[in-house]
Amino acid sequence: MPDWWARGDDEVSELRKFFAGIDIEKELDCIKECVTQLTREWPAERNKSLRQTWEHGDYHGRNMVFVGNEMRALFDFDVVHRGPRVEDIGRALFMFGRKRPGMGNIRTEIARLFLDNYLRHAELSQEELKGIPSLAVLDSVPFASYYVMLHSDGENALAYFRNHVEMMSTIWTEMQRISTIFAQR
Numbered sequence: 713m714p715d716w717w718a719r720g721d722d723e724v725s726e727l728r729k730f731f732a733g734i735d736i737e738k739e740l741d742c743i744k745e746c747v748t749q750l751t752r753e754w755p756a757e758r759n760k761s762l763r764q765t766w767e768h769g770d771y772h773g774r775n776m777v778f779v780g781n782e783m784r785a786l787f788d789f790d791v792v793h794r795g796p797r798v799e800d801i802g803r804a805l806f807m808f809g810r811k812r813p814g815m816g817n818i819r820t821e822i823a824r825l826f827l828d829n830y831l832r833h834a835e836l837s838q839e840e841l842k843g844i845p846s847l848a849v850l851d852s853v854p855f856a857s858y859y860v861m862l863h864s865d866g867e868n869a870l871a872y873f874r875n876h877v878e879m880m881s882t883i884w885t886e887m888q889r890i891s892t893i894f895a896q897r
Contacts, residue, residue, distance in 0.1 A: 730859055743854065751850070754847065768791075770803075816883075
């Protein structure tokens with residue numbers, strides 16, 4: 713996974729190279745604005761101080777099998793990586809907090825319920841709670857090596873890229889909108 717604090721400009725350049733000849737400047741501008749603002753708000757030192765774990769990186773309903781209230785299987789490990797566990801929490805909160813796939817609005821009451829239930833089973837420090845909104849967004853920023861993989865698998869990398877930029881923007885907006893739930897713990 714990219715280090716947006718140290719390599720943000722390099723990652724954007726790699727996206728530009730991979731999609732050479734295709735007009736993606738609007739999307740790249742959105743990525744640069746997001747990364748610049750969030751890495752300023754949440755500096756690298758702060759990120760490195762958080763508890764690190766293995767992250768799945770792609771929680772959603774098609775990657776999981778539930779039996780009753782228990783998860784019995786987890787699939788799709790192409791973006792597994794080490795990082796602050798709150799990245800996964802933020803991603804899952806977005807994916808499961810929506811009314812249905814394809815919709816971006818996080819239902820605040822579901823996000824609160826998700827977080828409350830998470831906290832019943834695992835402790836999060838105040839710093840981890842504060843980091844969820846920023847790190848959930850940074851975890852969703854598109855990076856070139858993922859699209860190289862998609863392309864080699866015969867997928868339409870450009871369609872995925874544009875969809876991912878839109879999702880990143882939505883996560884950014886929604887995390888700002890519900891940010892108070894992270895401070896109320």
